[in-house]
Amino acid sequence: DTEVTQTPKHLVMGMTNKKSLKCEQHMGHRAMYWYKQKAKKPPELMFVYSYEKLSINESVPSRFSPECPNSSLLNLHLHALQPEDSALYLCASSQVRTGNYEQYFGPGTRLTVT
Amino acid sequence: GQNIDQPTEMTATEGAIVQINCTYQTSGFNGLFWYQQHAGEAPTFLSYNVLDGLEEKGRFSSFLSRSKGYSYLLLKELQMKDSASYLCAVNYNQGGKLIFGQGTELSVKP
Numbered sequence: 001d002t003e004v005t006q007t008p009k010h011l012v013m014g015m016t017n018k019k020s021l022k023c024e025q026h027m028g029h030r031a032m033y034w035y036k037q038k039a040k041k042p043p044e045l046m047f048v049y050s051y052e053k054l055s056i057n058e059s060v061p062s063r064f065s066p067e068c069p070n071s072s073l074l075n076l077h078l079h080a081l082q083p084e085d086s087a088l089y090l091c092a093s094s095q096v097r098t099g100n101y102e103q104y105f106g107p108g109t110r111l112t113v114t
Numbered sequence: 115g116q117n118i119d120q121p122t123e124m125t126a127t128e129g130a131i132v133q134i135n136c137t138y139q140t141s142g143f144n145g146l147f148w149y150q151q152h153a154g155e156a157p158t159f160l161s162y163n164v165l166d167g168l169e170e171k172g173r174f175s176s177f178l179s180r181s182k183g184y185s186y187l188l189l190k191e192l193q194m195k196d197s198a199s200y201l202c203a204v205n206y207n208q209g210g211k212l213i214f215g216q217g218t219e220l221s222v223k224p
Binding site: 040041042043044045048056090101102103104105106107108 | 145147155156157158159162201203205211212214215216217219
């Protein structure tokens with residue numbers, strides 16, 4: 001199984017809502033990532049979890065709150081978002097070892113903030 | 115900075131060969147990846163280079179010169195389905211943090 005799954009596929013939320021994005025993988029990967037991607041732009045790293053601990057936070061606003069409840073799951077909790085946060089949110093996973101950090105991406109959640 | 119540069123757009127003909135170049139800052143380099151991304155879909159892994167030379171995988175090959183901070187992705191026998199964005203990404207020794215280039219939008223014409 002080389003699949004990373006994400007739910008929901010699409011999400012529309014108001015600026016006062018609270019919602020969560022979910023990501024799951026069963027490849028035994030111990031590194032998981034959240035990226036944000038705007039149209040016609042490359043993915044921008046938001047967070048990295050390594051062995052269920054947050055290892056990188058790319059100065060992301062606190063209205064985005066990541067959580068890694070176990071080695072297979074990764075959540076992104078959203079609260080009080082702004083319209084400019086509308087984007088495709090991609091989850092990825094990889095092995096944790098020196099050298100090849102080939103990342104497998106999920107299909108993404110397309111988020112619209114109204 | 116860690117600027118990763120690649121052309122914004124390229125056009126090629128079905129059946130032809132196309133080369134997409136990528137240049138990057140060499141300090142801290144720990145590996146280079148090429149991903150393919152179709153519109154509205156997730157990036158999919160194409161190749162990985164950490165040592166100098168050519169890696170071949172079917173119709174796709176990727177080359178790396180670490181001293182020059184240069185890589186290219188070579189696509190042979192182009193097919194219409196190869197129309198996509200091609201992303202060059204570099205691992206800079208930061209625990210899996212990939213820095214992506216802006217992507218090259220490839221259009222394959224009949």
